[in-house]
Amino acid sequence: MLPTLNAKPEPDTQSLGKRSMLPQRVLTALAVGIEGLFGSGFDQLLLDLPINSWVGPVPSGFGLHLVTRDEIQHAPRVTFEMARDAVTRNYRYDQQRKATEALVERLEQHYVIELDDPTQ
Known part of the structure; x- marks a missing residue:
């Protein structure tokens, strides 16, 4: 099958191989996304x-695959300045969640919750 896949022009891959729940083509993905899929x-x-060459079999957690890759783009390094807004937003969210949990715990100490017996 590899000679067929590597022929020019590239054949229609829809009719080749076994169908699965995995995507037939992954256009752009981070390494963690590829790892999550395969x-x-x-x-x-x-x-x-x-x-730009089909090779295989390449093993994954789902079996063996014939794969090709067009390119690899390395993600740019993220500096703290680039992530500052997201880090600040996540920190504030976490602090708000902790404050809400503490408030609920304090309020629960002042109340008794009684539930009706549904069998009566």
Whole structure:
């Protein structure tokens, strides 16, 4: 099947192979997304593959695959300045959640909650 896949022009891959719940094509994904789809370590196997050439079988948690990769784009390093707003927002959310939980605990100490017996 690899010679068929590597033929030019590229054949229609819809009719080749076994169908599964996995996506037939992953256009753009972070390594963690690839790992989430195909299992631990699959993203690392893709790093060593040649560009624009079908190869395989490549093992994953779901079995063996024939794969091709167009390119790998390395994500830019995120500096604290770039993440400052998200970090601040998450910190404030976490502090608000903790304050709400503490308030609920304090209020619960002043009340008795009685439930009617539904069998009566």
